Amino acid sequence: MSFVKNYIGEVWGAVKSLATGMKLTGQYALRHKKEKITQQYPDNKDTLKLPERFRGEVVLIHDENNEHACTGCTACELACPNGSIKIITKFDLTPEGKKKKAVDTFVYHLDLCTMCNLCIEACPTDAIKMAQTFEHSVTDRNKLIKVLNKPGSKIREGVEEKKSQ
Template sequence: MAFLKNYIKEVFSAVRSSLKGMGLTGYYALHHKKEKITQQYPDNRDELILPERFRGEVVMLHDENNEHACTGCTACELACPNATIKIITKFDITPEGKKKKALDTFVYHLELCTMCNLCIEACPTDAIKMAQTFEHSVFDRNKLTKVLNKPGSKIKEGIE
């Protein structure tokens, strides 16, 4: 008898929960006819506003003179849990005649990235950030491997 009593109690609880949810749905259907609740994706690209903390893909910041802040320290490469970033460095000769490590190529494998943000947090010069792009589908997987430093770019003056 206790089994039957529990069963009936659970059925009524499920019906009550369903009615509560349908009441909320009905409220929005009746009171918000002009306001769009669900937006269709391709149609809303122009007015789409993503949250400030949205993580899209890693990008390297360049200024109007094609200068960046990356020193090639590899802190982001070491922080990445799945080898998404590969930094290739070279040695430049300074005017004083000393060798100085400089960034040659910053390779980013988007197909491996989990958007965990650890590389951004590890960067001591804030040279990279997460962009708000989210359309990453491509037919050719090789297009997901990107070189982030622009051709001919160099490090900003005063960054060590």
């Protein structure tokens, strides 16, 4: 008789455990509207706000006078593990007639970048930062190679080149 008892107990336990699971999913099916967990991505583009620390891509900060704080010290270039930053420097003449090293082109390879934030950490003048953009898909890989300094931009007055080491 104990066999029959065990048998029925087994079946009953199994049915109960299955019913518990079904109850849960059934409840979810009923109140899915309130608890939905997916985002309707392109629709919520306007309200979507990424945290300010989010690492999307490296940008060179320009102010309204088209000036930036990059001195061309290449600290970021050295800090980058993947070689995604290349800085080509030139020598500007200061008003006093002294030669001063300045950035000519700030080349940034987004295709190589791993968003490790090491360049931002390394920058002595806080000239670069991480932007919150994240839609980087393009049709041509070459479009991912970017020049960060805007045409005609120049180094902001008063930014002293600090020794990076």
